[in-house]
Amino acid sequence: MFDFLDSDWFNITLEVIFIILISYDIKKYIETKKREYIVNIVLTLVFAVWTLYPYYNSYVGWDEKQKAEMISTCTKKEVSLEHQKENNETLCKCVDEAIFKEYTYDEYKAVDKNGTDFKEFIKETKEECADDSWF
Template sequence: MFDFLDSDWFNIGLEIVFLLLISYDIKKYKETKKKEYITNIVLTIGFAIWVLYPYYKSYFGWEESQKSELISTCVDANDTKTCKCVDEAIFKEYTYDEYKLLDKNSTEYKEFTKEAKEDCLDDSWF
């Protein structure tokens, strides 16, 4: 039901909302010089970091050599598009250390890869 929370467009939308809120408070502060707008700016930046950090932690947990190591183990050699899509889902979901410690034969991981493949093959706009 809440699959849109994992999409990149949701993250981009949140970033735009936070930038609009911050720019509005900066504009109001310049006009009125009231300190409450500075408080709003600081709180908005803090809330943005608190909300967006979990979405980006996995992106920064992988180095290029680690990504190429995972991509080279892709099983589905005939369909590289699906393979790349599943790899991107893994990069988003797990950090490198979590992925290395993960049991690849567990039902949870198999269900994750199955859902990732279904999402990759889905041609819908959402």
């Protein structure tokens, strides 16, 4: 439903907004020396870290080699029809991106792939990836 939340542009826009808010508070603090602006700066920084951590987790937690290794294992599954093969590759990319954003490489290696939590995550991710509608 909220696919734009996973887009890079949404995250970049959030970063710009946080920078504007912090710079405004710094400017106001320098002008007035009121403590409330320091509180605003700290709260904005904490909220920015809390909001943007999943975005950076997907980029920091995986090396390109590790991503390529995982993606290649997903697309190796051969399907006889071209249409199904294309859908399988699209589904694989979507599931891989969800895994990159949810887990770091070490967490992914340590997680029990046969555990109910991971199977539930994969099932929900596949449903979200297969659903093209907004609602």
